Amino acid sequence: MATNVTEDWERMSYSVTVEGREALRVFQVELTEPADPPCKAPYLAVMAPEIPRLGQAHPADVWLGVVSVIPTSRGPRLYEVTVRYQTGNMIRREYPDDPLSEEPEIAWDFATSHEMMYTDANDTLLCNSAGDMIDPPIVGEFNDLILRVVRNEASFNPVTAYQYKGSVNSDLFYGIAAGQCRLTTFSGQQMVTPSLTYWKVTYEVQFRFDGWKLLVPDMGLRAKRYNTTTQTYEVINIPDPATGNPIVSPWYLNGNGFVGSVGDPVVTLEFNLYRSMPFGPLGLQY
Numbered sequence: 001m002a003t004n005v006t007e008d009w010e011r012m013s014y015s016v017t018v019e020g021r022e023a024l025r026v027f028q029v030e031l032t033e034p035a036d037p038p039c040k041a042p043y044l045a046v047m048a049p050e051i052p053r054l055g056q057a058h059p060a061d062v063w064l065g066v067v068s069v070i071p072t073s074r075g076p077r078l079y080e081v082t083v084r085y086q087t088g089n090m091i092r093r094e095y096p097d098d099p100l101s102e103e104p105e106i107a108w109d110f111a112t113s114h115e116m117m118y119t120d121a122n123d124t125l126l127c128n129s130a131g132d133m134i135d136p137p138i139v140g141e142f143n144d145l146i147l148r149v150v151r152n153e154a155s156f157n158p159v160t161a162y163q164y165k166g167s168v169n170s171d172l173f174y175g176i177a178a179g180q181c182r183l184t185t186f187s188g189q190q191m192v193t194p195s196l197t198y199w200k201v202t203y204e205v206q207f208r209f210d211g212w213k214l215l216v217p218d219m220g221l222r223a224k225r226y227n228t229t230t231q232t233y234e235v236i237n238i239p240d241p242a243t244g245n246p247i248v249s250p251w252y253l254n255g256n257g258f259v260g261s262v263g264d265p266v267v268t269l270e271f272n273l274y275r276s277m278p279f280g281p282l283g284l285q286y
Contacts, residue, residue: 004030005050008080014060023064023085027051031077042071045079052083055192063087065194099191099198104151106286111206113142118215118268125217125266133217133250145207147174148185149284156188156199163277168212170276174285179211182274183282203284212274218267219250224257 035041058064117140185204237246252260255267
């Protein structure tokens with residue numbers, strides 16, 4: 001929608017105090033036609049091209065940045081828009097000279113979680129003396145190393161973040177083998193200064209030295225059987241050796257879908273739950 005904007009020169013101000021500098025500018029914004037719906041009118045007044053935006057520098061003082069833009073209705077299609085600029089020690093800390101040259105914030109920490117475990121520290125399946133899986137499964141404590149990097153970047157690509165979020169490394173990362181590092185945070189916050197718009201990007205990588213594959217015992221209520229009549233493989237309910245009825249608790253399989261024999265080593269199945277991505281291009285190894 002077109003607007004007619006004029007600045008009220010009599011109400012502009014500029015002041016200097018021990019806390020910093022301030023300025024005020026007041027604009028009269030007339031909408032050329034009624035807003036639809038009417039509640040949209042204040043937004044249209046604030047978004048008029050001539051109205052300064054948040055963070056924009058004052059024409060006479062680049063260290064004065066817009067901190068508020070407030071519209072006030074003066075008629076059905078007339079708005080008074082007050083623009084307030086401010087600087088000072090606090091504002092200067094928020095608006096560094098060159099944000100992109102600042103050193104990244106790097107922190108190391110640990111994250112503790114409690115998850116079901118099927119194997120011990122030696123990758124031995126957790127079974128009782130008869131070879132049955134412990135039910136319910138044991139819940140163990142995991143203490144994963146966490147790397148957190150926060151840095152200023154010129155741009156932020158949400159598609160790249162979407163591709164990487166939740167992925168595991170396909171290359172060496174801090175000397176750690178592929179599949180052991182998972183990117184759990186990849187977020188960006190837009191930052192605006194009087195002279196530059198940039199992004200504060202946060203990365204978090206969680207290290208798990210056993211890797212991020214899901215390991216589960218090969219067990220089930222059904223198994224493959226070779227039908228000598230049809231000379232094909234079929235899936236059947238595993239019969240209880242004592243009664244001949246289908247078993248009601250899962251039994252071990254041999255990794256190929258057939259019933260395992262008593263005394264055979266328990267087969268573990270591996271599942272990749274997370275996509276693999278190269279972490280090198282992220283440039284997080286400082």
